[in-house]
Amino acid sequence: MNGISKSFFGIKVLDNIIFSVTPGEIHALAGENGAGKSTLMKILQGVYKMDAGEIKIAEKVVSINNFQEARALGIGMVFQEFSLIPELSVAQNIFLDREHKNKARLFNERRTIAEAHKVMEELGLDIDVSIKVSTLGRAYQQLTEIAKAIAGDAKILILDEPTASLAKEEVDALFLVLKQLTARGVSIIYISHRMDEIYRICDRITILRDGQVVAVAPLTQITPQETIAHITGRKDVQMLSHEGNSIDRSTTPVLKVEGLQVGNQVIDVSFELYAGEILGLAGLMGSGRTELLRALFGMDKKDAGRIEINGKEKKISSARDAIANGMAFIPEDRRRQGLVMEHSIKTNIVATNLAKLSHLNFLDSRKINELSAASIEKFQIRPSEANRTVRLLSGGNQQKVVIAKWMATDPSIVLLDEPTVGVDIGTKVEIMKLVRSIAAEGKSVILISSELPELLGVCDRILVLRNGEIAETLDRKEIEDEDHLQIIVQGIRI
Numbered sequence: 303m304n305g306i307s308k309s310f311f312g313i314k315v316l317d318n319i320i321f322s323v324t325p326g327e328i329h330a331l332a333g334e335n336g337a338g339k340s341t342l343m344k345i346l347q348g349v350y351k352m353d354a355g356e357i358k359i360a361e362k363v364v365s366i367n368n369f370q371e372a373r374a375l376g377i378g379m380v381f382q383e384f385s386l387i388p389e390l391s392v393a394q395n396i397f398l399d400r401e402h403k404n405k406a407r408l409f410n411e412r413r414t415i416a417e418a419h420k421v422m423e424e425l426g427l428d429i430d431v432s433i434k435v436s437t438l439g440r441a442y443q444q445l446t447e448i449a450k451a452i453a454g455d456a457k458i459l460i461l462d463e464p465t466a467s468l469a470k471e472e473v474d475a476l477f478l479v480l481k482q483l484t485a486r487g488v489s490i491i492y493i494s495h496r497m498d499e500i501y502r503i504c505d506r507i508t509i510l511r512d513g514q515v516v517a518v519a520p521l522t523q524i525t526p527q528e529t530i531a532h533i534t535g536r537k538d539v540q541m542l543s544h545e546g547n548s549i550d551r552s553t554t555p556v557l558k559v560e561g562l563q564v565g566n567q568v569i570d571v572s573f574e575l576y577a578g579e580i581l582g583l584a585g586l587m588g589s590g591r592t593e594l595l596r597a598l599f600g601m602d603k604k605d606a607g608r609i610e611i612n613g614k615e616k617k618i619s620s621a622r623d624a625i626a627n628g629m630a631f632i633p634e635d636r637r638r639q640g641l642v643m644e645h646s647i648k649t650n651i652v653a654t655n656l657a658k659l660s661h662l663n664f665l666d667s668r669k670i671n672e673l674s675a676a677s678i679e680k681f682q683i684r685p686s687e688a689n690r691t692v693r694l695l696s697g698g699n700q701q702k703v704v705i706a707k708w709m710a711t712d713p714s715i716v717l718l719d720e721p722t723v724g725v726d727i728g729t730k731v732e733i734m735k736l737v738r739s740i741a742a743e744g745k746s747v748i749l750i751s752s753e754l755p756e757l758l759g760v761c762d763r764i765l766v767l768r769n770g771e772i773a774e775t776l777d778r779k780e781i782e783d784e785d786h787l788q789i790i791v792q793g794i795r796i
Contacts, residue, residue, distance in 0.1 A: 306355035308341055310694070315341050317513045319355070323458070328480060328490040330500045330521070332533055333510035334351075334726035335696030339493050340381075341459045342510070347379045348372040359458075365793045378456030378463055380447045388436035393418035395435055396450045426475045426480075441468055441587045448476065452483070459483065462493045463724045468752075472587060477503050495726050496753075497526045509533055523562070534728045544778055547741070549579045549762050554613040556746040557715055559598070564609030567593040569770040571607070575715070580737065580747040582761035584791050586753065590770035591750045592634065595717045597747075599624045599631040611715070625654070630708035632701075634719040634750075640704035641692050648674040648688040651707045677706040681736065698729030705736060716740055719750045734760050754784045754791070766790055 308316040309773045316338045323329040331339050342451045346357065348366040357364055357376055366372050372379075386395045393415045402413040404725050418431040427445055436442060444464065451459055465473045480490055480503060485577075492504055501521055502509065509517040509532045517524070517532045521742045556575040562571040567588045575581050583591045596602040598609070600618040609616050611627050618624050624631070633639035641650055651674045652659055659669045683695075692703055701721060708716070718737065722730040730753075737760050741747050751757050757764055758781060766774040774790055 303342070303346065304356050304358070306342060306345060306357075307353050308338075308345065308350060309353055315513050316345075316352075319510070319515055321508055321515070323489045323491055325487045325489055326484045328484060328492055328504045330412075330504040330507040331491055331493045331510070332495070332500065332507055332529065334533055334728055335724075337510040337533075337726075338513040339510055340462060343379060343462065343491065343493065346372065346377060346458075347460065369406070373456075373585040375485055376455070376457030377460070378451035378454045378458070379460035379462070379533070380444075380451050381462055384443055384447055384451075386435045386446060386615070389434060389435055391415075392429060392438070392446050392449075392713040393431040393433055396421060396431070396453050408502055417453070421449045424452070425449055425479050430447060439588070439592070443473065444468065445472065445476075448479075452479075456488065458489045458491070460491045460493070463495070465490075465494070465499060468514055468587065470586070470788070473499070495724070495730070497529065497727070500529075501526060510550060511535055513730045521720045529534065530727055533726065544759055544761075545738075547578070547580075547762050549576050550575050553577065554608075556612060557598075558610040558613075560608040560610075562594070562597060562609075563588075564597045564602055565605065567770050568597055571767075571770075571772055573765060573772065573775070575748065578741050578744050578771060579747055579763070579786060580741045582757040582763050583748060583750045583767060584757055584787065586765035586791065588769075589767040591767055592719055593770070594767070595631065595719055595748065595750065599629055599717060601631075625711065625713075628714035629717065630711055630713035630715070631717045632704050632708055632719065632721055634723060635643065636697075636700055636704050638705075641700060643693040644691060646689045646691055647678065647683060647695070647703055650692055650703050651677050651710060654707050654711050666722040667731065673710060677710055681706040681709075682732070696725075696729075698725035698732075701725055701729075701733060702736075705733070709740065714745055716745055716747045718747065722751065722753065722756065730756070754787050758787065768793055 303319060303321040305317040306316055307314065319342055331341050341350060345352045346366065348368045348371055351367065356580065357366060364375055379576065387398065391531055396418045397414050402410040402417065404410045413433055418686065422429055422431060429445065437447060438446065441640060448464060450635050465474065468476065484490060490731055495499055504521055506520050507524065507529065508515060509529065511533065553576065556577050557575040560572045562568055571594060583594065585591050593602060597604050600620040600623050609618055616627050618627060637643060648670065655673065656665065659666055659673065678686050678688060683699050683702045722733050725733065734756055738749060749761060762778055764776045764778065765772050766776065773793065
């Protein structure tokens with residue numbers, strides 16, 4: 303890709319970009335949210351048209367105007383935002399727009415399922431390809447996206463944050479497949495904010511900042527610290543270290559859960575949460591972490607169990623009940639569950655507070671403007687334009703809008719499910735600092751994160767879930783380091 307430039311609404315997001323990838327190479331594309339990574343790849347995929355520049359594949363100048371032309375050229379992409387159709391089966395999604403047909407030109411379901419099984423076997427995955435995608439968890443949907451791209455016989459495979467929802471063993475399986483693909487000459491462009499993964503799997507790295515290339519280097523010739531400095535433009539970005547908060551557990555717990563049961567996903571879970579405490583939930587994919595939070599927030603039906611808030615039993619059978627009892631829930635999938643993407647920052651922030659912002663059933667525009675302005679400033683949402691459409695923000699700023707929306711309700715219990723998925727290193731630190739500040743205000747926090755350094759950096763206690771049950775309850779002081787926690791999460795006995 304030579305001299306690629308692109309502007310949106312008069313704002314230049316790509317400026318004379320030069321990018322290349324060689325056969326059999328895994329090339330990392332890094333940069334903060336909004337740096338231009340996804341835009342550059344969407345140009346290669348035919349989603350966007352470049353304003354200037356040229357694209358060459360195998361030394362031949364090509365024109366890519368849509369997804370079909372990209373696929374014909376052997377380019378496949380797994381987007382950070384899923385492109386699956388929920389009501390179709392896994393197999394039907396994998397071969398969407400490339401359906402197998404019989405002699406009568408009718409859809410051949412049997413062959414489609416058989417071919418989908420082959421793809422899953424190649425990936426080393428055990429997924430029932432006949433079930434609807436809507437019944438899958440986010441991690442399995444991500445794996446289905448990857449299977450869909452690989453089934454298209456891609457020669458150039460673009461992966462945008464492919465491991466954001468995967469547990470360690472799924473990441474290992476994916477990396478094994480990627481190595482097999484590169485051995486066949488497939489070129490892989492790997493977009494990720496996770497330095498450990500980039501240095502583990504990639505050969506070279508191109509770093510973008512503010513729509514420009516700031517570094518290109520083999521990963522053997524650039525340190526992680528240098529990479530982070532190029533990404534952020536700063537040399538002082540460091541992940542959080544635990545500060546050793548003192549939590550008073552002699553008082554009545556803010557939240558007490560006894561014998562919570564949700565099918566076979568959450569099994570007899572009991573725990574307590576205290577004022578100002580950050581309680582981490584660690585576990586592998588399918589361990590029941592998200593299901594636990596959804597049940598607490600009234601989104602999933604509870605089969606058994608008791609919930610107390612400030613010493614009083616509460617019946618929470620809906621999100622409305624949870625909100626009325628001072629709960630807030632920042633979901634893992636901010637685009638589908640946390641935001642209205644075509645609405646503005648302002649309307650998203652005030653969406654949870656309409657009753658407080660109205661008088662005689664009429665919305666008070668002065669109060670709305672004051673709340674949105676205060677939230678934008680407090681949570682450092684950029685750009686700070688209240689009327690800007692949320693869809694046009696970077697992933698990190700979208701997440702800040704979700705947090706701002708819920709914190710505007712002044713909750714006493716904040717549930718966060720993977721709040722840093724798909725955001726850059728600098729924003730990860732910002733969000734974790736926000737989590738700390740929320741607890742410092744006396745609010746109680748339950749945090750799910752697949753990134754163990756995040757849990758170790760901010761949590762006071764960590765519950766390790768395994769097969770829907772609490773396998774371990776750990777005080778932060780008991781955990782030596784990330785390797786120690788990883789061993790516990792994996793259930794390895796030493």
